[in-house]
Amino acid sequence: MKNHSADVAIVGAGILGLAHAYAAARAGKRVVVFDRSPQAAGASVRNFGMVWPIGQPSGELLQLALRSRAIWLELLDATQLPYRDTGSLHLTYRNDEAAVAQEFAAIAPGLGYNCCWHSPAQVFEKSEAVQPRGLLGALWSDTELTVDPRQILAALPAFLAERYGVQFHFSTAVRAINAPYLETAACRWHAGHFIVCSGEDFETLYPTHFAQSGLTRCKLQMLRTAPQPAGWQLGPSLAANCKCFAPLRSLQAGNSAHPSLLASPCAFTQPSTYAPPCLRSGRALPKRLRNSTAGPSTRSSPRLPMELSPSATPTSTASPSTSSTSLKSTT
Numbered sequence: 369m370k371n372h373s374a375d376v377a378i379v380g381a382g383i384l385g386l387a388h389a390y391a392a393a394r395a396g397k398r399v400v401v402f403d404r405s406p407q408a409a410g411a412s413v414r415n416f417g418m419v420w421p422i423g424q425p426s427g428e429l430l431q432l433a434l435r436s437r438a439i440w441l442e443l444l445d446a447t448q449l450p451y452r453d454t455g456s457l458h459l460t461y462r463n464d465e466a467a468v469a470q471e472f473a474a475i476a477p478g479l480g481y482n483c484c485w486h487s488p489a490q491v492f493e494k495s496e497a498v499q500p501r502g503l504l505g506a507l508w509s510d511t512e513l514t515v516d517p518r519q520i521l522a523a524l525p526a527f528l529a530e531r532y533g534v535q536f537h538f539s540t541a542v543r544a545i546n547a548p549y550l551e552t553a554a555c556r557w558h559a560g561h562f563i564v565c566s567g568e569d570f571e572t573l574y575p576t577h578f579a580q581s582g583l584t585r586c587k588l589q590m591l592r593t594a595p596q597p598a599g600w601q602l603g604p605s606l607a608a609n610c611k612c613f614a615p616l617r618s619l620q621a622g623n624s625a626h627p628s629l630l631a632s633p634c635a636f637t638q639p640s641t642y643a644p645p646c647l648r649s650g651r652a653l654p655k656r657l658r659n660s661t662a663g664p665s666t667r668s669s670p671r672l673p674m675e676l677s678p679s680a681t682p683t684s685t686a687s688p689s690t691s692s693t694s695l696k697s698t699t
């Protein structure tokens with residue numbers, strides 16, 4: 369078995385592995401990254417591509433998310449990879465939702481968020497995709513970005529290799545780490561630091577810990593639309609409810625001012641349908657999905673407007689959305 373050495377050895381070339389490789393290489397370390405697939409194929413290429421500071425609670429996590437956004441912009445600038453400076457709209461269709469969003473808008477600047485309340489007219493200036501019927505207004509935030517995850521994950525390894533000399537070994541499973549050694553089928557690597565970014569596969573390297581952890585896998589399903597005519601884009605990312613609302617007085621436990629929002633992590637409680645209720649009907653959804661009847665998964669969780677029935681495209685096998693679909697149910 370051949371022996372090699374690096375300062376930092378990273379397992380996984382998903383976004384976490386690449387982010388650590390970027391930081392370590394910029395700090396002057398010799399970095400090697402292993403991924404068992406020929407190219408990243410995990411959650412990092414199956415997501416909405418939303419850089420989403422508004423989703424974080426104020427304080428340390430919000431500051432971390434804003435710092436992460438700044439690093440994204442730095443990297444996107446260096447690689448010249450495209451992104452969309454979309455911002456986001458948290459739409460409200462009910463009085464309790466609007467009250468919460470307006471209360472948040474009033475205190476948000478003091479907490480470090482760059483957001484404000486928008487009237488329906490202001491919302492329509494920003495987005496032509498929003499369902500106008502019953503709209504009371506929205507929380508507008510200008511910090512959210514949208515990237516194409518597949519494009520980013522495909523391009524970053526080459527950039528890191530060229531610019532910083534990071535070594536990549538794809539189609540190479542790491543089968544054990546016994547510091548200071550890491551083992552693949554063909555090689556043994558000596559490294560000063562090991563960073564394990566193996567995503568949902570925790571048990572390959574740490575079967576005992578995994579068995580004792582009580583962790584179970586779950587899925588976050590998403591919808592991929594057909595390409596839209598004339599390159600139509602969604603515009604600002606559209607969402608409902610948000611963890612950043614948690615500290616609001618009107619949502620504290622015991623306060624029943626907004627019981628429906630306390631009961632559900634998602635503000636939309638419309639009947640089961642594939643079309644997110646916040647979207648203008650028929651917009652951005654392929655006919656195949658618009659006309660489908662609700663499947664069991666949708667029926668059992670009617671509060672999640674983006675959830676699909678098993679007959680639709682599940683996240684586990686679908687390619688992710690690309691340019692026009694930044695829709696998510698923020699649970």
Ligand SMILES: Cc1cc2nc3c(=O)[nH]c(=O)nc-3n(C[C@H](O)[C@H](O)[C@H](O)COP(=O)(O)OP(=O)(O)OC[C@H]3O[C@@H](n4cnc5c(N)ncnc54)[C@H](O)[C@@H]3O)c2cc1C
Nearest residue numbers: 380382383384403404410411412415416417418542566567
């Ligand atoms: C539907 C969905 C939507 C999402 N939307 C967003 C969003 O809009 N914004 C956002 O910020 N986050 C989003 N996320 C979360 C985000 O995608 C994940 O947090 C992130 O991609 C995790 O990256 P990772 O590098 O840890 O894991 P992964 O991308 O899963 O990468 C892990 C890699 O490790 C490799 N690996 C595992 N074991 C080994 C081994 N033993 N040897 C070698 N290689 C190994 C795998 O092959 C894989 O490539 C979303 C997630 C989902 C599921």
